[in-house]
Amino acid sequence: MTGREAVNRRHGMLLMAPTVLALGTLTVYPGIWVLWLSLQHRIPIFGVSRFAGFDNYAFLAFDSRFASALATTLIFAVTSVALEVVLGVAAALAIHSLRGGRRVALSLLLLAWAMPAVVTAKLFEWLYHPTAGLLNVALGGHALNWLGDPRLALPAIVVADVWRTMPFVAVLCYARLLAIPPEVYEAAQVDGAGRVATLVRITLPMLGRILLLAILFRTLDALRAFDLMFVLTGGGPAGTTETLTVYAYRALFQTLQLGFGSALGVVVFALVMTVAWAYLKLLRTSTVTA
């Protein structure tokens, strides 16, 4: 028995070694390296490379561009996740109510989710075109400059993001709905519960846990979102769509401030981890009460 155990342990380590090696060299090691980079002034084109302590982080405290990017990131994450959840639940209920054609329904929905975000950006750039865009035509020939107007650009990007990621929420909810045993609904019918009562008292509570998970995944993704704003507006107009990720990227690869850009990357990392930790705590307490 102990011999068997020892063999299993050895096999376990052997089989795990490639995964540990890959994650170690290409995720954990860069993860530590970026902390080190963020403590430096490093601007390769000027040959600047010296230790700076917490200067980069101290600078952020008074950087109005950082404050604005942080606000944009949070507004983007909260509004797009809220819309995705509401629309996602509605779509899941709608698909669940179908008697036929569910496969087609899921295909139509998942199309938006499966394609590259850069393609989504191109689709919406065309829809938002000031003169020939379908949206302005549908609105009766207005010439609104969706991506060029500082008041419209962020909402326009939120819409594109919601379009792309709502199907993820919908599919998770739909799968949960399939798992609710029909007896539950029959019992509700026997008790004389109407459609609204069934929805509010039975269906939505059953979705609670999967929704919390979907919100967690979607929030983490929204805080890290980059592709859509980078391709659609590059952070403009007037910085109104510049999230922390876009600010970090521009600092790193456009103004070539390797140290400062890394500090911004670390902030995004810390933000994501804090939110994940807080959410998981919330999830745990909610399972205890449920």
Next chain:
Amino acid sequence: MRRGARTFADALVLAALASYAIPFFWQLLTSFKPEAELLRVPPLLPSQLTLAHYRAVVEKSLMPQALANSFGIAALTTLLALAVGVPGAYAVARLPLPGKRFVLLAIVASTAFPQIATVSPLYLLMRALDLRDTWSGLVLVHTSFALPLTVWLLSGFIREIPIEAEEAASVDGAGLFGLFRWVVIPLLGPGLAATALLTFLFSWNEFLFAYTFTVSEASRTIPVALALFPGVFEVPWGDIAAASMLASLPPVLIVVGLQRFLVRGLVAGAVKE
């Protein structure tokens, strides 16, 4: 009457979902519209359909090379992630490991890792190893980034395999390799397919790393080529539409043809814990 009402409700739902996909269908229509009619809307429908934009993209742009790069990089990433991930997932699911709780925590935590946080050190690493602008560089980076989810999904699927099958194999004296060859991989079937599809899609769609670590058409993937699509005097909307459709072809085929596996993978990723 009731029956008619339900059919009507079904039609309504399907119509709503079809209109949800309008951004895609509009671009599809645009890709077949004659150049002269692109900026003249309404009318919504073109007077005739043309393949001119596809011809321009295939013959005059760098898209064909980008498609080839994307296929190669996504396929190699999928293979490598599975080759590394299947044994790792088996160890997580079935074998005693020192520090297993820590390993699991690290895997879950790294699924939340933002790419923007590691892009600067990885850039320096790629430069130091001379892997910038190569397939290998992107394959390595994509694999490591996809790996946590791959291991996570696969370990869930492996737990569903009846343990008796594995015990029988070890009684028969199949070694570690035989166990994977004859038991784990064949029984993993649909789960393996689901994981492979999600990994492939991740690599096909990934933009931030691909944009940063590529320099030329030697390794530029489809999202990068699309983001950088050149226009000389004006934006070539028709050509961009055609290129977008080519870029979404594999995802669309997967959604339509392999939906069962895709949904299985998506749901497993969220529910298994």
